[in-house]
Amino acid sequence: MEELSEFAGKFSSENNIKNYDINIEGAVAKGENYLGEVVFFNITPKDSSKPFHFIRKKSKCPKDTKEKAAIRIASQREFYVYQTVFPEMKDFLKRHKTNSTMNILPEVYWVQEEENQRMMILENMKYSGYRMLDKKLQMNHEKVTLVLETYAKFHSISFAMKELEPEKFKRLTSSMDDVWCHFKSVFDAENYFGPLLRDVLKKLRENGRTDLALKYKPIEDDVENVVYIDVDPEDRMVVCHGDSWNNNMLFKNDEEGNPQSVCLIDFQISSLSTPVLDLCQFLLSAGDKEVLNNVEDYLKLYHQFLSDTLKNYEIDVSNLFSLEKLMNQWKKYANTGLVIAISTIQVSLSEGEEMPEDMNLLTYTDSSEMKNCDLFDRRVLDLLISFGEKYL
Template structure:
């Protein structure tokens, strides 16, 4: 638990040019299921008796083994880069364009602080603006899926528009974007975890008598580690800035009347961002959050995404047909969507764990490796099986349907 004195020292460094006094601090951290590279601290900063600001401090993990295994500092630098460089460039690009809805689906960023063994990002507290975090154990309905897909479509279209309209700035901002995920999975413990995850999915399907799906999954992903590396190493010119951390915990929604109809979404945790095909976001998001009901309408959701993408890119002043046509989208989906199955089923178990079942990163300090800590047993086995079955089945039906997305 971080002390109030430590939090005050961070804020004094960040606010050294602003006369804030009488800090009221509320600390609420969760070392289990809120984030494994970071923890969250809620802070109320009061200046005298009149001005109050509600903030969120995102603090990096100080567990030495996970900082070394995951290279936490690089991931925090990537999130800061997105807030300080990429998003302002995108906002400047949208300025003056005939755009009804600008891309603003991320928290307001205030500042960051880099210490010897700690990284800190200071942001607005979205809850104070009426946003509510999605329940990670519940699948999203069509309304929620569509509003997230629309946000991703706007994000992705901005990369294409920037490359089309200002190649100098695009080259400058993309020239040194390292692929952190590709580097991360090169760690031996991650290889064990990915292979162990594949075995868990196979066993779940086999134990429930799903021989057809288990054989299909084994045929597609028996060599899952090398399949993952192969997909990540495909060279592709049509790339965009992606979010890449597409699971339920990373979406907060704002509502006008009821929880069935969100009017806005804010996407959090941008530390995994990279330059990839848009399909990495689209496929992993849909396979991670949809139930069978929504997966049965997978083609409708994909067409909705592309229509939002094409509309926003057109409004930005660039031509979708020239930069990323629907036929390009189809090709990308065929090439990269398998990663959505890999990524979604890997986070699925963590998503469904009860709080007392969730692994603690502190176990890494006790000699256990990444696979031993995160490949844990769970009580919601039937729910897990149902999620795995629906996702693998949806992918199977898609690949065996010659008319899909034609």
């Protein structure tokens, strides 16, 4: 509570609040966030005016040395993104007076760094009308379209900065190497992703698709290099979200209950990379069967959104990231998204009691032991069949 009291004193002084209470509203559920401790709280003035709602996000300090190192790097990255990258992007948008905004991200009110731990206090988007979807549910055309438009807006800022202010963009992103590779010692691909992939390919064979299972053999045999892929330098084009599953997206509906806007959260694994890594994890882990069967149409839709947004800067997308280049990068990196998507689907469909407390305890679990094993089987079979028939 000490850091909350310090923040509350600063916030109340800046907003002319003389007397107030600090109220803890709750915390994230077990297995929902392995990289940080998240607490929801509010500052309520005693003069009966409305409360102010916040989220405190604090990096974890695990005992395991390997996990601690990976989490420290991820925490440093998220702080750098919120403290430096996003403010620079906002200033860029102001300088170029475009219609683009950064309202797809929560506001950061306070940051505090100590030697081994970092803390941020952010806007609680729930009180601006945003909600997290049920992570067990797949997204339909309407929601997927909205997320792709959001990613196009987010990625377009990087493309525009790189084109219009190349030296500034280079300095801003020069330290943004791949965070995910530092988790190799925590998530041993051979002992985590490998068994999971063998598990689902067995289901594929049991359902009469031995032909497709054979096509996945090269991925199975090289799973570590597939999961921890080294993105080619020329493909590292934008600041990526890096963890594009449905728990890191908040939706706001209009008065009729239709999805209106999306807010992206959690940037611990953000890096300078190919936009395809954001797209493939999202589309393959969250899209429903209709989406999976029409992935290329959705890639074209993303590209059209990107083109439309870059026109605000008078930039022709074909000179920076043509549709052909997008499709070529999809073919190059989609296998990585596929394997991570299978893991993401398993996590999404796991009940709280099936998830370990700590990341270093997150090991391969036979999907037949899941409470939602039938739903998991259906979803991964839909994914493996549609992906295998199109791209293998």
